[in-house]
Amino acid sequence: MENTPVDIPLEASPHGARYTRTAIALHWLLAIAILYQLGLGVWMEGIPKTPPGLRAEWFNWHKSMGMVFGLLIVMRGIWRLTHRPPELPESLPRWQTWAASANHTLMYACMLAMPLSGFLGSSFTAYPIKFFGTPLPRLWEASADMKVVLGTVHTACSYAFMLAIAVHILAAVWHGLRRHGVLQRMLP
Numbered sequence: 001m002e003n004t005p006v007d008i009p010l011e012a013s014p015h016g017a018r019y020t021r022t023a024i025a026l027h028w029l030l031a032i033a034i035l036y037q038l039g040l041g042v043w044m045e046g047i048p049k050t051p052p053g054l055r056a057e058w059f060n061w062h063k064s065m066g067m068v069f070g071l072l073i074v075m076r077g078i079w080r081l082t083h084r085p086p087e088l089p090e091s092l093p094r095w096q097t098w099a100a101s102a103n104h105t106l107m108y109a110c111m112l113a114m115p116l117s118g119f120l121g122s123s124f125t126a127y128p129i130k131f132f133g134t135p136l137p138r139l140w141e142a143s144a145d146m147k148v149v150l151g152t153v154h155t156a157c158s159y160a161f162m163l164a165i166a167v168h169i170l171a172a173v174w175h176g177l178r179r180h181g182v183l184q185r186m187l188p
């Protein structure tokens with residue numbers, strides 16, 4: 001069958017292999033989704049608790065969207081594990097190749113940790129998680145301690161994620177300005 005684990009470049013850029021169309025589509029779809037979800041999470045924390053209703057509505061929206069993005073992330077993860085990305089240009093210093101790979105790994109870890117910790121943390125509250133209005137079955141008894149632990153993981157990971165994304169975007173823009181052929185590999 002044609003389904004080999006190697007990512008075949010669609011076309012060669014002047015600097016070498018590009019990401020495939022699927023990789024580019026998954027990258028940008030999730031980049032927009034994650035930036036939206038991070039912004040939403042920080043913003044909704046500032047909604048006043050009284051009068052009740054508005055805050056809960058936005059929290060429920062964040063949870064539903066987070067679960068959808070979680071599924072997309074799992075799909076991207078499976079796709080990534082079965083497809084090798086193109087090598088970085090050989091002209092780049094070794095430390096940059098290493099730093100890029102370490103930061104990508106950190107971002108993939110955060111991508112998984114965010115929906116997982118959000119879902120598990122919410123599953124320990126006294127209220128059922130609602131998926132676009134439909135209450136999901138309760139998995140276990142409510143636990144204030146577990147909710148605090150997983151809530152702390154969710155918040156801590158969101159800070160690590162924001163830092164990793166900031167480094168990632170700065171590096172991508174820097175490579176773009178220096179015309180190293182790295183940014184072009186991920187542009188449609």
Ligand code: HEM
Nearest residue numbers: 037038041042063066067069114115118119122151155158
């Ligand atoms: C890609 C997925 C997700 C991202 C990037 C994300 C991001 C965030 C961010 C940035 C915050 C604010 C953190 C803070 O200031 O404390 C937050 C809070 C929260 N998120 Fe998520 N989230 C995701 C998925 C989920 C999911 C799937 C759920 C639940 C099903 C969820 C439930 C919550 C809750 C309940 C809070 C409020 C936490 C608290 O006040 O203790 N999140 N999220």
Ligand code: HEM
Nearest residue numbers: 031034035085100104107108165169172173182183185186
């Ligand atoms: C939430 C936002 C973002 C996340 C989570 C993210 C995540 C990732 C990940 C995990 C990879 C590695 C893909 C792989 O080889 O498996 C990657 C590659 C890449 N991203 Fe992003 N990205 C984000 C936003 C952006 C933005 C805004 C830009 C451009 C300014 C960008 C430019 C690139 C480029 C050029 C590559 C290819 C790097 C290389 O060839 O090694 N990303 N991104």
